[in-house]
Amino acid sequence: MIDIPYLDKALETVPRERLRGLQWERLTALAREVFPANPFVREMWKAAGIRSAADVRAWDDFARLPFTLKAELVADQVQFPPFGSNLTYPLERYIRVHQTSGTTGAPIRWLDTQDSWDWWARCWSFVLRGAGVTAADRVFFPFSFGLFVGFWGGFEGARAIGALAIPAGGQDSKTRLAWMETLGATVLVCTPSYALHLAEVAREMGIDPRAFGIRILFFSGEPGASIPTIRARIADLYGGLVFDSGSMAEISPWMNLG
Numbered sequence: 001m002i003d004i005p006y007l008d009k010a011l012e013t014v015p016r017e018r019l020r021g022l023q024w025e026r027l028t029a030l031a032r033e034v035f036p037a038n039p040f041v042r043e044m045w046k047a048a049g050i051r052s053a054a055d056v057r058a059w060d061d062f063a064r065l066p067f068t069l070k071a072e073l074v075a076d077q078v079q080f081p082p083f084g085s086n087l088t089y090p091l092e093r094y095i096r097v098h099q100t101s102g103t104t105g106a107p108i109r110w111l112d113t114q115d116s117w118d119w120w121a122r123c124w125s126f127v128l129r130g131a132g133v134t135a136a137d138r139v140f141f142p143f144s145f146g147l148f149v150g151f152w153g154g155f156e157g158a159r160a161i162g163a164l165a166i167p168a169g170g171q172d173s174k175t176r177l178a179w180m181e182t183l184g185a186t187v188l189v190c191t192p193s194y195a196l197h198l199a200e201v202a203r204e205m206g207i208d209p210r211a212f213g214i215r216i217l218f219f220s221g222e223p224g225a226s227i228p229t230i231r232a233r234i235a236d237l238y239g240g241l242v243f244d245s246g247s248m249a250e251i252s253p254w255m256n257l258g
Contacts, residue, residue: 005134027062037089099148099249107148110249122160127157140166140188141190142168142176177201192234
């Protein structure tokens with residue numbers, strides 16, 4: 001078992017009953033803010049019989065709220081390009097735009113305010129700390145840093161922990177491997193398929209991937225690190241601990257599998 005210091009001990013050790021109360025406080029506050037201002041959400045909720053945020057009085061009411069499907073978000077952005085009607089604030093308040101990978105269809109564009117982007121960074125801080133990343137680490141991101149949301153949040157989360165966040169966009173694999181070695185990276189954050197590719201390139205260069213000294217490999221964007229055979233293969237290649245994170249452009253990281 002890894003001895004991991006808390007990122008926010010008060011929150012991470014809150015009693016279950018108090019946690020449930022905090023969840024309710026935040027959900028109802030969110031409903032009061034979103035319902036009057038967001039036409040996409042308001043119409044969906046009205047169709048489910050919710051006439052105002054005040055109608056959400058208990059968990060049973062919350063259970064009546066409809067799920068939002070990706071197809072609905074895509075259709076909304078087609079109807080109201082480029083960002084759709086799923087907006088709670090004026091466009092001037094948003095400070096970042098990203099989009100999903102589009103691997104299962106048309107990509108969804110997503111806007112963030114400063115508050116929501118700070119939330120992204122905080123969520124990533126929790127999952128990285130949960131994997132054992134600390135301020136002493138050097139976290140390597142071989143990621144393009146384009147419009148795809150990918151590991152933008154991970155980079156911010158590593159910085160928020162106090163780790164040295166190393167951007168490695170716009171380079172070929174051999175250059176990235178050279179940077180990993182020169183800069184003394186201790187954590188690798190990427191997709192599992194790219195980690196396998198880097199290991200293959202390293203071997204072609206006559207380098208054992210274990211020689212890089214990567215102690216933690218943190219993955220997202222693909223299911224590979226949750227597949228036992230792939231997970232074991234990566235762990236054997238690099239000699240580090242392997243973690244997988246579930247994440248969505250709409251809600252940020254929400255789980256960590258180690």
